[in-house]
Amino acid sequence: MTTQLSTTQQRMGEFRKALELTYGEQIKASLPSPRDFNRFCQAMLTCAGVNPKLLDTTLESRIACAIQCAHLGLFPDTVIGYAYLVPFYNKRKGASECHLIPGYKGLMQLARRSGEISVIQARAVYRDDEFRVVLGTSDHLTHTPGPNYDGDASLITHVYAIAAYTSGGMQFETMTRERVETYRARSRAGQSGPWVTDWLPMALKTVIKRLIPFLPSATAAIHAAQLDDMDERGVPQNLHAHGVNIIDAATEPPDNGDQAPADGADN
Template structure:
């Protein structure tokens, strides 16, 4: 095991220039730091040491491209081992975290604030779409909040407009069960954070995020769910044309949200 781990680290070390190139202008990270993080993750999770070196390197380069540090207390992204049934071997998957998605969204400069919140059975919650779309969420502060009912995301654009997205638990579970790492990694250890990430990732399709961030989120989604068509909706498998603006949900005005909140 140690021999294979050393071989992986040697491979990654030999590709340091590629990692630096992928990092670009992300000054908060450098190749040496990423390599140290990978080495630490391998000690914490022995299964990573069993993954193919190529998949580990690919996941590291994906992390470098978006300037996010895997693991750690921030939970920006993760390196997750999964069993590739086709190749009959363990491979490493790059997986964005909720906070990583939030960071990517804010990098565009056009999103003033974005967040997702979990709704529980005993919360008071109401959502309405239409000319005066609104969300009314009052958490249960006393006693047992109950089971998770769903998750909603809310983004405020610098233009003053709002965009909201709601996903019931059933839809989140459909996505989790399709994930290649549904039974390992953050889906098991940080379910609520992954559920919130899933909602924010769906919002990316309609928000003014940068091309690089949009492509990063799209690639991560395709890798996680094992699909190659960017026009396949993750929750249903329905094929749609994402350039068709009729598919987009309504962006709310400040007045709409002021009435609701």
């Protein structure tokens, strides 16, 4: 137990050094505000403390997620739910990698940042709610909560997402529970994890992802949704291919005889 604790502390120290020193300037430059650097690094370290399996992922993938989170301006956490870091086993590489998973709140935040969205919301419809959708030359949606509203998730019949434009007008997307379950069935983790423990947030995220491609100037939100889809399908995110360029500072001669940070061991 003592040896395991010592190894975890050592890996945490290596991760801290990589975040704050080796790749610190690159992460700081990627953040919307450099003043958030210390708080951002602490958020990354807290995620690893809450889920030590993240320390088994390659250091390169953790840093790539950090840079991507910084670029998107999403702080990973397990409380607010803007973004999450999860281990993903890459069979081709035979190594565990870190994946960035945006939460539905994070996707909505990214959509609002475009400056063209004044309001974006996602809600669930429960049995006995009054829910009406009209499509045509003047699409509109009405939802009047009933006695079961905001209650047992098993009573949810639909989910929907609405975005109002700053210039006027709006866009919405709806999904039946059956349609959500079809998406869940395609997920590599449809029978475990959040789809089991937090069905509603996952359903809301699913309908938001269907709405986002129709929103103007929502490039960041679309990219984040694509990363989520890749994880759902069990596809390595390969953040290098998505514009995340890690400056190979780790290959520079280490200071004071210290070894350069090495990739974490696989599971």
